[in-house]
Amino acid sequence: MRMVMLGAPGAGKGTQARLVSTKYGAVHLSMGSTLRREVAEQSEIGRSIRGTLSKGDMVEDGIVNMIIENQLQRYESVILDGYPRTLLQAEHLDGYLKEHPPVLDVVFLLELPVESIISRLSGRRVCDRCSKTYHIQFYRLERCPCGGRLIQREDDNPDTIRHRMEVYEAEIQPLRDFYTRCGLLYPIDADQGVEDIFADISEVLDDTILPQI
DSSP states (O other): OOOEEEEOOOOSSHHHHHHHHHHHOOOOEEEEHHHHHHHTTOHHHHHHHHHHHHOOOOOOOOHHHHHHHHTTTOOOOOEEEEEEOSSHHHHHHHHHHHHOOOOEEEEEEEEEEHHHHHHHHHEEEEEEETTOOEEEETTTOSSTSOOOOOETTTTSSSHHHHHHHHHHHHHHHHHHHHHHHTTTTEEEEOSHHHHHHHHHHHHHHHIIGGGGG
């Protein structure tokens, strides 16, 4: 099974992708985590994209396309989280998968109001060791159980979040239209609890997608 998890920053793509990965056995490929790991390791790619990420801008297509192709050569059953983010990336992925099947089975779009996204992201804290996320509304911790420090990402301040949303809104409609035309898009209401969102995703997978595979 190959799927894409679309949604604005803070819509819960990573959380839902991890839940789907656990239940259905697909590998969770997070573009955001991959890029931040490159920065943390100060790789050649990491050094070239650090400034871009800190401003909330998008990394150039050539880099993310290369990263995804390398990962798709390793895994057949995957959940793509944070990729594609532009129509050009979606078209590139479509062409690549037609030459290197299997193709996509489903694309989920997690939909959430902008103000909810700002609230979620500005209060988010991330473990600098294992990358697990927490929110100050629910957790009053200084360290993750793994021992790592809980930090606020550089791009999780309100001004940067609003800029990221402007970038997102400009890019999501072409993606929505593209995957609707492909017959792959399933919008999901992300303004509800984690378990309810996962139940909606599981219903689509169990009742519609898996019986066709």
